[in-house]
Amino acid sequence: MKEFSNVAENKYTAGFSTVTDTEDFEPGLTEDIVKKLSALKEEPEWVTEFRLKAFRHLQTITEPTWAHVSYKPIDYQSLSYYSAPKFRDKDDIPQEILDTFEKLGVPLHERDALLGLDTTKSANKDIIPTVAIDVVFDSVSIATTFQKELKEHGIIFCSISEAIQEHPEMVKKYLGTVIPSKDNYFACLNSAVFTDGTFCYIPKGVRCPMELNTYFRINARNTGQFERTLIIADDDSYVSYLEGCTAPAYDENTLHAAVVELVTHDRAEIKYSTVQNWYPGDENGVGGVLNFVTKRAMCKGESSKVSWTQVETGSAVTWKYPSCILKGDNSVGEFYSVAVTKGQQMADTGTKMLHVGKNTKSTIISKGISFGNSSNTYRGQVRINKGAHNSRNYTQCDSLMLDNSKALTIPVVMQYNNSSIVEHEASTGKLSEESLYYLQSRGLNPEDAISCVVNGFCKDVFQKLPLEFAAEANKLLSVTLEGAVG
Amino acid sequence: MSNLEYTIKELPDLLPLGIRNNMMQNNMLLKDMGDSINTFKESVLLSNPYYNKFYKHMKVEKLLGFINTTASQTKSMSPVMDQFQETHIEFEDGYIDTKNISNFYYGPEYITSIDRFSANNMLNLYQEYFVPTGRFSDIAYLNTIGPVGIRVKPKTKRSIPTSYGYTTKDIRDQQKDISCNLIIIDIGAGSTVTMEETFLSNPALKLYNILYLVREDAKLVLNRSFAPDLGAHIIESKVIQFPNSKFECNTQGGSNPYSQELTEVEIWDNCTTHINGRYYIEKDIVNNVYTKLHHKGTDSFSRVDVKTVLEGNAHSSFRGEIVVDKEAINTDADLKNNNLLCSTKAVAISEPQLDINTKEIQCAHGCTVSNIDADQLYFLQSRGISKQHASNMLKESFLGLIL
C-alpha cells in the first residue's frame, strides 16, 4: 500500500488576484468606522442602530477558544472593513472584474449557467434559465441576474443592501431574529460590520423556478469579509439555494465571518447548499481563509423543512455549525456534510438540531475525510426538548482517514422527553485495501481507485446536492484529493 | 470533630487548614509523596473542581445536600453484612483491613498491604501515576487521611471480595463524613484477580481516587455493586494496563441518590478492555458515567457497553471518550451507550466521543435514547403477558438481567 504524503504543490486554481480600482476603508474597527460604513451604504436609522448595538456589545465579550482549531491571533484593528470596486452603475462593470468571473466560470450575464446561452435574446425564449446568480466581490454585490423574471413570480432576489432600501419592512421583520447579535462573538462582529450578502423572499405558494446562487469572491488583502444572508420562505413555498466561494492565495489569513439566517413558514422548504472552496493556505499552513460562519434555520411553520448540504474543501480553518431550530410541529431538519482537510487545514464543524415542536424529525449525515497533518472534528448537538413529543433523530458520522491525520467526533445527545427516539452511530477508519486492490485489478490506476472509493463514501451527501452542483462537488473533491497519493 | 459544617464546594478552601489530619499535614506522607502533593495542591488552589465545566451535565449542585456532618447526625443504615464472606478486604479513608485474609503479623501469602504505616509501602514510586485532573478526585487525593492499597503478588489466582466502607458497626462509622479515599491496587504480573467490589456510603458523601495497575500478562476483573442507601459517591478510577493485560469492569448500579463513576484507562500493547455498566434509575436519582479509553499501544481491543433504564425524575449522563494515539495502530475499539427513557420527566444525556490519530484502526461508537419499543411490547402482549409485566420484562432484558 502506497504511503500518502502532503500536497506537494498548490493546486488551488482560483488563487489569482484581480487588480482593480477600489474604495477602501482605512484599517481599524471603531464606532466611527461602523457609522461611516452605514452612511456609505445610505442605510436607514434602524440599520445603523442595529450595527451600533452589536458593536457596543462586541466590546464586552471575548473571542471563544474552545474549538479544536488553532490560528494566528486575529488583529481586528489591522483589518479594513470595507473594500469595493469603484463603480456605481451595475450596467458598467469594469472589464477586469468581468474577466475574473469569466476565469472562475461564474456567469455574470444573463445566460443559462449550464448551456452557456444568452437567454435575453428573444430567439431563445424557450430556453428556461436554471440558475439566477448574485455575485459579491469583496464587500459589495456586483450583479444579480434574472431579477426581473423572478419578480414576475413575486420572488425577491437581490443583495441585502438593496433589500434594505427597497424592502425595509421585510428585512426589519426578520433580521437578527434567528441569530441575535449577542449569539456569539463572530455573529456579533458580523452584525456590526456586515457588508453585503443575499436577501431572498419567496411568496406564498410559489415554487422558485430557478436555482438561486450567490457567489462570493474575496479579492482585497487585509480585509475581512462579512456577509449577511437572509432567506425567507413563506407558506407552501420552495427554494433551492447554493452558495459558492473562492479567494486569492495570499500569505496572510483572510477572515470570513458570515451570518446566514433562514426562516420557513408553514409547509415551506429551503434547500441550502454550500460548496466551499476558500483558499486553504499553502502546505506550511501559511495564509488561507479563516472561515467562521454562523448559519441557522428557524423552521417556524408547521411541516416546514430546511436541508443544509455542504461540501467543505477549502479554507485554512473552518468553524461552522449550520443548525436548525425545529419549532413548528412536524418540521424537518437535515444536515449533510462532507468536510475534507489536508495539509495543515483544520475543520471543527457540525450541526445543532434543536427539537421544540412535536413530531419533528432530523437527520444528520456527516462525512469527514482527512490526510496530511490536518485535523477534522465533527461537533454535534441533538437536543430534544420536553415538549417535542414523538421526535426522531438519526445521526451518522463517519471519518475516513487517508493517512495519519486527526479525526475527532464529539456528539452530544440531550433528551428531555420519553416519546422520542435518538440514534447515533459513528465510525472511523481508513480506505479498504481490499476495495482498492479490487478496483486496480479491474484496470483503474491508484488515483482513480481512491477517487472511486472516496466518492462512494460521500455518496449519501452528494446525492443531496442540486444536480449541477453535485458534478462540481465531485470535481472539486477529485482535485482536492490529487496529491493524496505519494 | 469540630462543629464546622461544609460541603464539597467549600472543601478546597479548607484543605490547607489541615482538617481531619489529612495528607497535606501529615509529615510522614509529605516525605514520601511530597512532589505529588504539591502538584495537586497547586491545581486545586488554581480552580475549585466544583466549577469545572467537565461537570456540565452532571448536576453537581445535588452534592451540596451532603454536608460533612450528615453521617453523624443521621441514623446510619446498617450496611450489608451478610454478603461478606469470611475473607474480605475493607478499605476506608486512610484505613485498610485485610481481616481474615491476613495473618495479623505476617500477612497472607499473596497480598501485601500498602499504607502509611508499613515500612516498604513504596508510596513514592506510585506518585508518578497520579496526575491532577481538575476534578473532585484531586480533592480526594489531598484530603485523605492516608493512601491505602494492596499489592497482589505475581502469578496469583484469586477472587477477592472488597468493601469500600466499614462493614462493622463501629464508632468510626458514625464519624465518617465527606470521606476521601486514595486507594492503590497493584496487580502483579501474570496474576488473575477478580475483585467483588461493594461500595457502601450510608447517608454520607464519599470520594474515591483509585489507581489500578494491571501489570504484564495480568488480568483484573472488577464486579462492582452498590449497597442501596442514602449516600452519594464519586468514584474516579485510573487504570494502567501494561502490555498483554486484560481489564474488565462490570458495574450494576442506580440505587444511590447521586453517583459519579469516572474511569480512565491507559491501554498499551496487545491488551483487552471491557467496560460494562448497567443502571436502573428512578425517583430523583442522578447517575453519571464517564469512561475514557486511551489507546497508547498497538493491537489492543476495547469495548464499552453502558445501558441505562430511566424512570421517574431520574437524570442520567454518559460521556465516553475513545482516544487513539498515532502510534496505536491496529486498535479495535467500540463504544455503545443505550438509554431507555420510560417516564415523562426523566432526562438522558449522551456524549460519545472519538479522537483518532491514525488510520490503521477500526473504531466505532453508537448511542440511542428511546422509550420501550412498541413492537416488542405488542409482541409480548400478544403472548398473553400484561402490558405492565411486558414493560418490566423489556426493561430487565434491556439490562440483561433476565438470564
Add this chain to the structure above:
Amino acid sequence: MLVTQEFTVEVEGNTILDDLTLEYGPGVHIVMGPNGVGKSTFAHALMGKPDYITEGAVQINGKDLLAMEVHERAQAGLFVSFQTPTPIEGLSNYQFMRQCLKEKDVTIKESLGEFKRIASEYGLPDQWDKKHLNVQASGGEKKKNELIQLELLNPTVAILDEPDSGLDVDAINTLVRRLTNYVETDDSRCLIIISHYQQLIEKLNPQTVTVFKKNGTAIQTDDISITQKILESGFNAV
C-alpha cells in the same frame, strides 16, 4: 371458535378490510389472497395491534374479543404468529416462555423439557432455550420459535401467517405432522393458516378456505377445490 360480523379494519385513514363476516369452527382453515391484500392485517387486527381501528363484532368462544386488551385476548385463547418475529435482546427463548406460562400451572421442569423436545423435533440446535429471543436468528429459526410457542401456549384459536416460509423440506414435514396432531388431540382447537403452499394445504385437510380480495372483502367457502382452481388460474378465477 372464532366468529366475525361486519368486521372492518382501518389503518392510517385507509380502509384495508371491509365488512368481513366469517366463521371458524374447530379444525384447520386456510386463508389465501394476493400479496398486500390484508391477510396479515386481519390477523393483527384480531390480536389488537395498536393503531388499527376496528369496527364490527368478533367473538372468541362466545366472548367479545374486541372489548379485550391485547394480553387478555391471548389469555382468552387467541394466538397469532408474526411474519417477522421481533427480536428482543437480553431475553432468552426459554425465559420468555416461562413468563408466558406463569399464569398457567406448569412447573419449570415440565415446560423446559417440553420446550427442548419440540425445539429438537424442529431441528433447532441443542442450547436453543438459552439463545436470545429471535436475535440473530434466520427467518426459518424465527418461524420455528413461533411454532414452539404455539404448542406451549395451547391456544384455542391460532392464526399462523405463512408458517411454511423459510422452512426446509424436513421442517415442513414436521410442521404438518405437529399441526395435524395439534387439532386432532383436542377437538375444540381451531387453526387458521395463511398459506399458498398447495402441498401443505392438501396435507392439512382444511374445513374451509377464505379468499381475501383486493377490495378488502373476503369470501369463505367449504369447497376445498377452490385452492386448486387458484393454483391453476390465479386469483382472478374466484
